[in-house]
Amino acid sequence: MRTEGSQSTGPAFEGRRWLFPSAVIHELDPGAVRPGHRPRRTARDWLVDCTFFLVAVGFAVLAAEAVSREEDLPDSLVLLDQWLGALACAAVWLRRRWPVGLAIAMIPVGLLSMTSGGAGLIAIFTLAVHRPFRYVAWIGGVWLAVQPLYYWLRPDPDLPYPVAVAFSVLFTVAVISCGLLVRSKRQLVVTLQDRARRAETEAGLRAERAQRLAREAIAREMHDVLAHRLTLLSVHAGALEFRPDAPRDEIARAAGVIRESAHDALQDLREIIGVLRAGESDDAGRPQPTLAALDTLVAESREAGMKVTLAQQITDPADVPASVGRTAYRIAQECLTNARKHAPGAEVTVTVTGTPGDGLTVTVRNPAPGGEVPPVPGSGQGLIGLTERATLTGGDLHHGPTPQGGFEVRAWLPWG
Structure with missing residues (x-):
C-alpha cells in the first residue's frame, strides 16, 4: 500500500x-x-x-x-x-x-x-x-x-x-x-x-461560522441599541441647547435622562467590544425585544398552534438589564422554533427565574413527540449560536435530551 x-x-x-x-x-x-x-x-x-x-x-x-x-x-x-x-x-x-x-x-x-x-x-x-x-x-x-x-x-x-x-x-x-x-x-x-x-475539520468550520454569525447578530443588535440611546442623548441635549431658560426642575430631569442614557450606552458599549461585525445591517433602528416581550412571543406561538406554558417568576421584567433580557428572549425564541420543528404537538414549558445577584435562568423543556416526526432540515447551528450568545453575555448554556426522551435547554445569564 x-x-x-x-x-x-x-x-x-x-x-x-x-x-x-x-x-x-x-x-x-x-x-x-x-x-x-x-x-x-x-x-x-x-x-x-x-x-x-x-x-x-x-x-x-x-x-x-x-x-x-x-x-x-x-x-x-x-x-x-x-x-x-x-x-x-x-x-x-x-x-x-x-x-x-x-x-x-x-x-x-x-x-x-x-x-x-x-x-x-x-x-x-x-x-x-x-x-x-x-x-x-x-x-x-x-x-x-x-x-x-x-x-x-x-x-x-x-x-x-x-x-x-x-x-x-x-x-x-x-x-x-x-x-x-x-x-x-x-x-x-x-x-x-x-x-x-x-x-x-468541517464540523469545526461550521461551528466557527455559527459563532461568527452569532457575533454579527449580537453586534447588529448592539448597534441598534446604541443608536437608540444616542438618539435620546441628542434629543435631550438639543432641548437644553434651545431652551436655556427652561425651569430648573425640567433641566434637572433632562440632565438625569442624559446621565442614565449615557450610563446605559457605556454598558452596552462594553459588551460590544470584542464582538466581530461584518457588513452593515439593513434593519438598523429596529426596536429590539427584551424580557418584557416574552409574553407576546408565547402568545404568537400559541396562535400558531403550539402548546406553550410560560412560568415567568420575574416580578418586573423591566428590572432585568436590556442586554440580558434580549439574550433570554432570543433563547426562548430559538427553542420554541426548534420545538415546533422537531417535536410538533408536544407541550413546551418555558420557565424564567432569577433575582439580581443570583442571575437569570431560562429553561425550555419539551417531552418526546407523540408520533413519528418527519425529517426537517437543521444541523444544530442555532444551538451553537445560542451558546455563543450566552457566553458573550457572561453566562452559559447547556442543552441535551432528557431521560424521558424529550429535550431541554437551560441557560444562566448574569443579572446585577
Whole structure:
C-alpha cells in the first residue's frame, strides 16, 4: 500500500498506535517518521514478524526431515537445500523493507530448496499486502507457473503429480488472496480515518461560522441599541441647547435622562467590544425585544398552534438589564422554533427565574413527540449560536435530551 502523504491523525487514532502496522501509521501520520528513515516497527509489527519467522522455521524443520528421507538425492543437494532454507527464514525479517525483491528472489530459491517453501509463501503474502496488484499479478503469476516444474523435478512420493500441483497452486492462490484482503482492510482504515478527519475539520468550520454569525447578530443588535440611546442623548441635549431658560426642575430631569442614557450606552458599549461585525445591517433602528416581550412571543406561538406554558417568576421584567433580557428572549425564541420543528404537538414549558445577584435562568423543556416526526432540515447551528450568545453575555448554556426522551435547554445569564 502507499506509505507516503497524508495529514495528521484523528483523535480515534491517538493512544492506539501500537495496534496499527507501521505502514498504516506512516500513511495516517507521515510527520511521525523522520525524512530519509523508515517507519519504526510497532508492537504489532514485532509480534507479526516473530510469528512469521517461527512459522517459516517450523516449515523448514518439517521439510528438512522430508528431504533427508529422499534416497536418490545427493548429500550435497540436501545440504544446499537446508542452507537455502535457513537463509530464506532469515530473509523473512527483510520482508517489509524489500517485499518485491524478496518475492522475486524466492522463485529460484523455491525451485532448489524445499525447506524455503514457508518463507516463500510469507514473501508472496507480504508482496500482496504492501504492493499494488500489478506487482502481485506478475510475480504471483510466475510463482504459480513454476509449480509444475518444481514437482516435475522433485515429485511428491505421497501424492500423484496432478494432485500435488493442483494443491500447491490452490494453496498459493489462497495465500495471495489473504494478502490482498489485508491490504484492502488497511486501505479501508486509512480511508475511514481520513473521512473522520475531514468531517471533524468541517464540523469545526461550521461551528466557527455559527459563532461568527452569532457575533454579527449580537453586534447588529448592539448597534441598534446604541443608536437608540444616542438618539435620546441628542434629543435631550438639543432641548437644553434651545431652551436655556427652561425651569430648573425640567433641566434637572433632562440632565438625569442624559446621565442614565449615557450610563446605559457605556454598558452596552462594553459588551460590544470584542464582538466581530461584518457588513452593515439593513434593519438598523429596529426596536429590539427584551424580557418584557416574552409574553407576546408565547402568545404568537400559541396562535400558531403550539402548546406553550410560560412560568415567568420575574416580578418586573423591566428590572432585568436590556442586554440580558434580549439574550433570554432570543433563547426562548430559538427553542420554541426548534420545538415546533422537531417535536410538533408536544407541550413546551418555558420557565424564567432569577433575582439580581443570583442571575437569570431560562429553561425550555419539551417531552418526546407523540408520533413519528418527519425529517426537517437543521444541523444544530442555532444551538451553537445560542451558546455563543450566552457566553458573550457572561453566562452559559447547556442543552441535551432528557431521560424521558424529550429535550431541554437551560441557560444562566448574569443579572446585577
